[in-house]
Structure formats: C-alpha cells, structure tokens
Amino acid sequence: MTKAFVRHEPLFRNWVKKLPDSLSAYPAEDKRYHLVVSLACPWAHRCLMTRSLKGLEDCISVSIVHPVFARTKPTSSTDLHAGWQFETPGNPPVANSAGFGSIDCDDVLTGKPDPVISGAIYVRDIYERHMERDDHERFTEEQLATLKYSVPILWCKKTQKIVSNESSEIIRMLNDEFNDFSKCPQVDLFPPHLLNQIESVNSWVFTDINNGVYKCGFGKDQHSYDEAIETLFSSLDRAENILSKSKFLCGDTMTAADIRLFATLIRFDEVYVVYFKTNCKMIRSDYPNLLRFCSDIYHIPEIKKTVNMKHIKQHYYTSHPTLNYYAIIPKGPDFLKTLDEFKANRQSF
Ligand SMILES: N[C@@H](CCC(=O)N[C@@H](CS)C(=O)NCC(=O)O)C(=O)O
Numbered sequence: 531m532t533k534a535f536v537r538h539e540p541l542f543r544n545w546v547k548k549l550p551d552s553l554s555a556y557p558a559e560d561k562r563y564h565l566v567v568s569l570a571c572p573w574a575h576r577c578l579m580t581r582s583l584k585g586l587e588d589c590i591s592v593s594i595v596h597p598v599f600a601r602t603k604p605t606s607s608t609d610l611h612a613g614w615q616f617e618t619p620g621n622p623p624v625a626n627s628a629g630f631g632s633i634d635c636d637d638v639l640t641g642k643p644d645p646v647i648s649g650a651i652y653v654r655d656i657y658e659r660h661m662e663r664d665d666h667e668r669f670t671e672e673q674l675a676t677l678k679y680s681v682p683i684l685w686c687k688k689t690q691k692i693v694s695n696e697s698s699e700i701i702r703m704l705n706d707e708f709n710d711f712s713k714c715p716q717v718d719l720f721p722p723h724l725l726n727q728i729e730s731v732n733s734w735v736f737t738d739i740n741n742g743v744y745k746c747g748f749g750k751d752q753h754s755y756d757e758a759i760e761t762l763f764s765s766l767d768r769a770e771n772i773l774s775k776s777k778f779l780c781g782d783t784m785t786a787a788d789i790r791l792f793a794t795l796i797r798f799d800e801v802y803v804v805y806f807k808t809n810c811k812m813i814r815s816d817y818p819n820l821l822r823f824c825s826d827i828y829h830i831p832e833i834k835k836t837v838n839m840k841h842i843k844q845h846y847y848t849s850h851p852t853l854n855y856y857a858i859i860p861k862g863p864d865f866l867k868t869l870d871e872f873k874a875n876r877q878s879f
Pocket of ligand 1: 540570571572573574678679680681682695697
C-alpha cells in the first residue's frame with residue numbers, strides 16, 4: 531500500500547444555479563446559503579476570499595470553527611476521530627486531542643452549538659445530519675468509510691442539507707451564480723477569455739503546490755516526501771518565473787488561479803516550511819516575485835480581512851499530535867510584517 535498522502539474525493543457536488551437557468555434543487559437565492567469554514571484552512575480560505583471580493587457577505591452567512599481539532603465522540607472508547615469543533619468566544623481555552631496545548635476561544639468564533647445549523651457541536655454533526663436524511667443511499671461503503679468531515683461546506687438553510695464540500699466548485703458558484711445579490715458583480719475571477727489558461731495553471735498549481743505541501747507533510751515514507759518536495763519546488767520556481775514577467779498568473783487580471791496560489795503561499799513561511807518540512811527555500815528570502823505577488827494580493831482590503839494568521843498557526847501546529855505532540859506553536863517569522871514592510875519599501879521609491 532502506498533505511503534504517499536492521498537486526498538479523498540469530496541462527496542457532495544451539487545450546484546447552485548441562478549434563476550431562470552435553475553431547474554435544480556438549488557436555485558441562487560438571497561440568504562439561503564451558508565458557509566462553514568475554518569480561517570486556517572486554505573481550501574475554505576479560497577471561498578472566503580471569493581465571497582469577500584464579490585461582496586456577498588450579506589447574502590451568504592458564515593460559521594467559523596475553532597482552529598484546533600478535538601475528539602468528536604469524546605465519550606466513546608473506540609471512536610477516536612478528531613476534527614473541527616464549534617466554540618463560543620470567551621469559553622475556556624481548548625487542548626488538542628492528545629490533551630496538550632491551550633488555545634483560546636477568541637472573538638471571531640461564531641458559537642457552540644452552531645447558531646445556523648442547530649445542534650451542531652462538531653463539523654462531523656453536520657455531515658451526520660445530512661446522512662440521516664436520504665442521501666447515504668447513493669454512497670458506496672468505501673466512500674462512507676473514507677468520508678472526511680471537511681470544511682468548507684456550502685449548506686442550504688432551506689433543505690437543511692450540504693450542497694457542496696468542494697472548494698473549487700464553491701468558488702465557481704460564488705463567482706458566477708450570485709451576481710443578483712452581489713455588491714461587486716463586476717468582479718469576475720473566471721473571465722471567459724482566460725478560462726483555458728486558468729484551468730491549465732490550476733492543474734499544476736493544485737497537484738504540485740496546493741496539494742503538494744500536504745504530500746510533503748503527510749507522506750509516511752522518505753520516498754514519498756522526496757518526490758513531493760522536488761515537484762513542489764520546481765513548480766514554485768515555475769510560478770516565480772511566470773510572475774517575473776506578469777503581475778498575475780494569467781496576465782494583468784487577478785483570477786481564481788491567483789486566489790488559489792495565494793492561499794498556499796500566505797501559509798508557506800509560517801507553517802509549511804516548518805510543519806510540512808518544505809524548507810528548501812522560503813518565500814520571503816528566496817522568491818522575490820512570489821513575495822511581490824503575495825504583498826499585492828494581501829493588501830487588497832477585501833483579501834486582507836480574510837487572513838487570520840493566528841488561527842492558521844494555531845490550527846496546523848496543534849491539530850495533528852503525530853506531527854507535533856505537545857502542540858507548541860513556533861513564534862516566527864511574522865510573514866505578514868514582511869508583506870507590510872515590502873509594501874512600505876516599494877512605496878518609498
Ligand atoms: N476538497 C476539499 C478539501 C478540503 C479539506 O481538505 N479541508 C481540510 C482542512 S484544510 C479538512 O477540513 N480536513 C478535515 C479532516 O482532516 O478531518 C476542498 O477543497 O474543499
């Protein structure tokens with residue numbers, strides 16, 4: 531059996547469609563849909579960035595989970611699953627699933643139980659709620675056995691079901707289908723003339739970089755790591771080269787391809803270099819064009835408000851006891867300060 535990290539296929543792949551195209555169960559409507567996210571998760575972050583850029587905050591509500599994975603059946607002696615939990619601001623700090631660390635319940639959390647999906651204490655509860663309805667019939671035993679209780683989730687308040695748990699499809703829906711309710715319908719992260727180019731960039735950025743860092747971090751043998759790290763850095767070099775010639779990955783316009791790369795790069799120096807052992811080069815010292823790209827995107831106000839480095843570090847460094855048993859969170863290197871300094875230095879010329 532392979533010891534390489536294998537990402538599980540998401541199981542919920544329904545589409546929200548705008549009226550009048552929509553004969554589907556999920557027509558685009560104001561305030562009908564809800565996102566469940568972690569501010570730490572790069573896949574959820576794509577959705578938050580798209581929601582913010584499109585001005586969909588009033589249309590699509592959000593629940594924010596606590597950054598630390600917890601036992602989701604804490605009274606069971608056989609079910610040791612650990613995953614996302616909801617928490618209430620001001621509650622006592624939370625330890626990791628091995629009992630170490632002390633992570634505060636800060637003000638950005640949206641409450642336990644979740645105020646929108648009533649009774650949900652864990653993200654797992656949302657999946658189980660959905661499964662209790664009729665849908666599990668269409669999943670195979672194997673799919674159910676490997677089901678991940680992942681975020682992001684796009685939830686339908688009307689049917690009380692999961693619409694989608696695939697971020698690449700959620701961002702497409704948020705971009706295309708909600709323009710009637712968007713404060714910025716003119717923002718288009720998938721402009722028609724760039725669609726082929728976006729898809730072609732996404733294919734290697736996803737495999738080698740977005741997922742590539744996870745392959746480095748979660749592979750279970752040297753060979754898997756060695757392969758993943760080679761591919762990761764040759765693709766980062768490739769992105770660096772593209773961004774030495776153009777502002778964004780597909781030219782002068784920021785597209786979904788940039789949002790997807792940014793979600794990994796903003797976590798790179800703070801987390802992946804240490805935690806996933808991706809330490810051949812750092813963005814801040816070795817990749818001037820990736821650094822410039824990160825600074826440009828981070829300083830867009832709609833993006834900046836979606837970046838929560840505290841949750842990012844708290845989540846990764848405490849949630850996998852096999853990687854960091856005592857849940858100690860490293861102090862450096864303050865990548866956001868580097869981005870602010872980069873911007874200030876550029877402006878002073
Ligand atoms: N295909 C999913 C993947 C999402 C994903 O992997 N989310 C991680 C957090 S970064 C998760 O929720 N993992 C739950 C777990 O490992 O139990 C997407 O892109 O939406």
